[in-house]
Amino acid sequence: MELDPVIHAPTRLQIVSLLAAADEAEFAFVRDTLGVSAGKGRAAFTAYVENLQRIVAPSGLSVVPDERG
Template sequence: MTELDPLIHAPARLRIMSLLAAVEEADFAFLRDETAVSDSVMSKHATALETAGYVVIRKGHVGKRPRTWLKLSPKGRQAYKDHITALQDIVARSGMSLTPDQPHPRPQAGEVRNRQPADRHPASPRSTG
């Protein structure tokens, strides 16, 4: 069974990773606003994810204004997929699913079920458009 990643599991970081999994890259301000955190909190999360090798941070300018963009690294994308797989495994034990249209039969006590690999689950975006 895949384990939850404690670095990703924090709610704001999970939101950041989820947002980044759906796009090629995202502006710092967009991520800050979507996660509803302050600049300093967003900066700390971004730095922690960058230190782990999960995100790549790019700095530049739009006109004369400085901007910061983040994107998932290949390592970060795999860590996110693994984390989602672990969440799916936990939820599936209750007979429920993270996707309502895909109920999982509830395993019997002591029964172990094989799960789909993370890269085949619809909640893990394949394309980054």
């Protein structure tokens, strides 16, 4: 089985593991918990979230909280 590099890159996999146990998490919490640099900051985090959303979208799920209410 070939691993998808979008989701199986080490930092992304750590982010997915951390977020799987949370309803939501702020950028600083994820950064500090994983001990990663904010070198690319929010732009990199946003790209990770967008990629994760693209992966889970076919299942009808979302990694982004519903902000309607």
